[in-house]
Amino acid sequence: MKLPVEENPLYLQRVAKLGEIRSRGTDPYPRKFDYTHSLPQLVAEMGSLDSAALEQRQDQAVRACGRIVAMRGFGKACFLQLAEGGARLQVYVKKDQVPAEDFELLGMLDVGDFIGVDGPLFRTKTQELTVLVKKMTLLSKGLLPLPEKWHGLTDVELRYRQRYLDLVVNPEVRNTFVVRSRVIQELRRFLDARRYIEVETPMMHPIAGGATARPFKTFHNALGMPFFLRIAPELYLKRLIVGGLERVYEINRNFRNEGVSTQHNPEFTMLEFYQAYSDFRDLMALTEEMLTGLAETITGSRTVSYCGHTISFDSWRRFRLKEAICHFWDEKCGTAPVEEDLADAGKLERLLRSCRIEPPKDSSAGQLLGLLFETVVEEHLIQPTFIFDYPVELSPLSKKCPDDPSTVERFELYIGGFEIANAYSELNDPMDQFARFEEQVRSRGRGDDEAHEMDEDYVRALAYGMPPTAGEGIGIDRLVMILTDSRSIRDVILFPHLRPEQGRSTEAAEPVEEKPHA
């Protein structure tokens, strides 16, 4: 294989060093290294010992390893900084303390190489914990230079494309993904402790349902049929409720064939959970408990800083959707409406126009209401806020409010100005569900290609009986954004989708049609 970088002089220099190392009989890529301590372990266990205490245990050498991230040479001595496990430790190689061949090897090392060291710990005169190296082993030779140590890697395109470099050079990036892992771990723990079981449902769906979104299409050759990558696991999870798994959750990817932005990635991670014998108000309480505890466990505080705002998980607010529009109305757009105005399509259109939004044609009152909400309210919802009582047109899978059939028992949770969670009392009346699907199909016929398709098996499942159930989806990526103060969803996804680099596009660059070929 021809590396694309082989004309790079820095690369060629290192290849020359590699040859020199081999010619001396040293394997630059040995098998393993048995270390006595990870670097975080050393820092934790020895970080508080003073010089005298370290002197006492001087005959107890440690074996540690890591990537060289800094080298400072002094002719007959050299300080190196190793990075491993998210920690860094200094090691000191002195000519009169190591075998001659080890000191010669030092001259062939570069920042980026991996080494292992043996030796006692001591403190330098500036009190830095340091390994006094008695034996040094090359563990892996790097051939390309790492980005600069001081400014790090800031070009976002390179950071996303070559995330491995971003992780090596920018420690806060590593932390973001450690936090992400802990968030998921904590959510599992929270739900497991409440008698939930974790399940895995199909990612390939014959009918893309459970959300309003355009799906990705693929094709199964042997079955000779198209599939959609799932846009939501919802309909499968509720089938499990029908089957008697009263509390289920799933954490996995959804795929939506929509635009990308700082808040949208084509594949994103969602926690969905369903709890029988409960309604959406129970989930509001559960969500409050879950996320407050999560913030506290992850960040050590109920207050987090996000994009210059201070978000407090002690001040949860609740507004009905119409109430929120009246409450957050900007007087610059005219006199604030009263809730009664928000039921009439004509009045809603006038209100939208006064906000300089041209209402789309053929929209129902519910759709206009949703649009008005996004326009007027969304940006104000920095503190954790539940918005509830949604129009039925926007919620084909939710149960209607008993006293108002135009409204459903549904809430969305907003934090930091965007939607984090969406929950409702699940519609379990099979005949009502069938009618709502029919309405969606009519809507599709009018050109709304995000409207639901009819899912007959799902209706059949409901017809066998589903207990009253509440369900919720929480966007994990966005939640992690809030907890790590990340402005873009790409900063919490290890490999966000980008176009291929120029000249390196894949063979599958042309659009894949779902036509079968034998």
Added chain:
RNA sequence: GGGCCGUUAGCUCAAUUGGCAGAGCAACUGACUCUUAAUCAGUAGGUUGGAGGUUCGAUUCCUCCACGGCUCACCA
């Protein structure tokens, strides 16, 4: 998809009105056995994202293309 902005050495960034393409770090050579972005002296490193155009002359002005960022639309 639309609008705006960006792309210069391995990395981070300069370059006046269109006039020899530069610095810091990294690298290389040398000095240096407690440094912390080590220091000092020296050396090398470029098809200025790509293709055209205007011009005596283009990193700079124009057109097209590629990729990215922000934003709007769509959505979660």
